[in-house]
Every structure is written in structure tokens, then in C-alpha cells.
Amino acid sequence: DTAVSQTPKYLVTQMGNDKSIKCEQNLGHDTMYWYKQDSKKFLKIMFSYNNKELIINETVPNRFSPKSPDKAHLNLHINSLELGDSAVYFCASSQDIVTSGDEQYFGPGTRLTVT
Amino acid sequence: AQSVTQPDIHITVSEGASLELRCNYSYGATPYLFWYVQSPGQGLQLLLKYFSGDTLVQGIKGFEAEFKRSQSSFNLRKPSVHWSDAAEYFCAVASPFGNEKLTFGTGTRLTIIP
Numbered sequence: 381d382t383a384v385s386q387t388p389k390y391l392v393t394q395m396g397n398d399k400s401i402k403c404e405q406n407l408g409h410d411t412m413y414w415y416k417q418d419s420k421k422f423l424k425i426m427f428s429y430n431n432k433e434l435i436i437n438e439t440v441p442n443r444f445s446p447k448s449p450d451k452a453h454l455n456l457h458i459n460s461l462e463l464g465d466s467a468v469y470f471c472a473s474s475q476d477i478v479t480s481g482d483e484q485y486f487g488p489g490t491r492l493t494v495t
Numbered sequence: 496a497q498s499v500t501q502p503d504i505h506i507t508v509s510e511g512a513s514l515e516l517r518c519n520y521s522y523g524a525t526p527y528l529f530w531y532v533q534s535p536g537q538g539l540q541l542l543l544k545y546f547s548g549d550t551l552v553q554g555i556k557g558f559e560a561e562f563k564r565s566q567s568s569f570n571l572r573k574p575s576v577h578w579s580d581a582a583e584y585f586c587a588v589a590s591p592f593g594n595e596k597l598t599f600g601t602g603t604r605l606t607i608i609p
Contacts, residue, residue, distance in 0.1 A: 384538070421583055423539075423599040436596050470538055481527045481546050481589070484597065486538030 383407050384487035386471050392493045393461055400457045401490045403471030411435075412454035413472040413484065414446060423470070429454055430477055458492075466494045497522040499588045501600035509608050510578055516571040516603050518560075518586030528569040529587040529597070530560055539585065545569060546591075556580070581607045 384405045393399050405412060413436075414426040427446040428436035434446070443459045458465060468489045474482040498521045508514050520526060527546050531539040543554025550562040560571045569586060586600040 421533075421602045421604075423585065423602075425596045425598075428596065438596070472538075481544065481591075483541045483544070484539075486540070488536075488538050 384471055384473055384485050386487040386490050388490060389488065390491050392495065394495055395461055395463060397461050398457070398459045399461060400455055401469055403454045403487060405452055405473040405485070407473055407485060409473040409475050410451060411474045411477055412448065414454065414456050415470040415472065417468040417470060417489070419467070435477065461494045463494050466492055497526055497588045497590055497598050499586050499598055499600040501586055501603050503603045504601070505604045505606065507606040507608060508576055511575050514573045514576045514605070516584050516605070518569045518571065518600060519567050520569065520588045521567065522588060522590065525564065527589040527591055528562060530554065530558070530571050531585045531587060533583040533585065535582070542571070576607055578607045578609070581605055
């Protein structure tokens, strides 16, 4: 059973389109995250939700909107896609928030390519 | 704000040789420290973490790391690498007080040669 799953694994789309990436965790965790990994492998937090409440919202364009319908799901919707949005997006989850030191479990990533 | 530096972008070692990957952090107090590994095409997996106590921590896959407060370092070591250790390694830091995010270093790519 996959602990943290993401769909799709690959996403190729054109500039200006709107797309969504879905994430689900079956670990019973309370906290979920979205990270962006650029072409140089730099990994940066975008958003974090704890019990469906947004607790981290880094400086990302408001074209990116996360949605957490329940504790097991955290989706990422991106409007008006731009070339610079091309990256690998990772979803992660942990039992508690970062300050608890709980391990974060990562999904396999979604490689987004904007042409 | 916390930050972490991994000075080595790419390291190549022979199979069976020892390994040390460097990590330096910047933070006003002792942060939480982590090492994650990312195999090609995969997500990240936690190798080990340090919160407090014994400064030498053991992790999975035969890895260990030592926290040195005087050097603000948390270097990862393995006495004998295997070909399957080839991957990207990320050091990460988190503040124990508020500021809920995990900050990653830029990663070190490890290549193993036979």
C-alpha cells in the first residue's frame, strides 16, 4: 500500500492552462505539505496544512491554491501556468507539525512541464 | 531564520570506501536536524534525525551523523558505501520553536564507482 500517493506522475501542459495535482496519504497523519523542487534539485516548502487548516503559506504566486477537503487529501491547483512553474512537486505528510520533529513521508512527485 | 549549507554539490566514491557528506546550519539555537535521501525518480526518505541528547545518531541503511555545536555541523557518514547508495542527499533543519517549516540544503549528489 502506497503511503503517500500523487496523481498524475507526469503532467505536460501549455502556458496559460489550469491544472491540478492530487495527493492522498493513508497514514492517518494530521499534517500535509507541498514542496517544489526545481531543476537544480532545490527543494522548497510551498504550503502546509494541519487538520485541514493552512499553517504555512510561503511566498508563492496566488496562482497556486491548495485545497484540503479532508485530512487525508491535499490538492494543488495552479492557474495560468507559466514556464517557470516547470518543476517536480512533492507532497508529504507527517503525524504532527514540524516542531514536533515528526518524520515527513514524501510522495513520488509529480513532474510538471509547461511548454 | 534558519538556513543550511551543503558545500559539496557532487561527490564520487568507490564502492566499499567510506563516505562523509557535509552539512552546516545557521540558527541561533540548536535546531532539529535531518538527513533525507532521494533515489532517482523517487521522493525523499528520512535517514536519521537529531533533536537533542547523544550527538552521534544512527540511522537506516548503515548511516550515522554527528552533531557538532561548535562547528554548526551535522555531517553524514557511512563506513562502507554500496552501489545502491547512489542518490541525492539532503540535509534539513527545522526550528524547535514555531516557524513550522523544514528548510532543506541544496543537496549532494553521490556517485558510486565500482
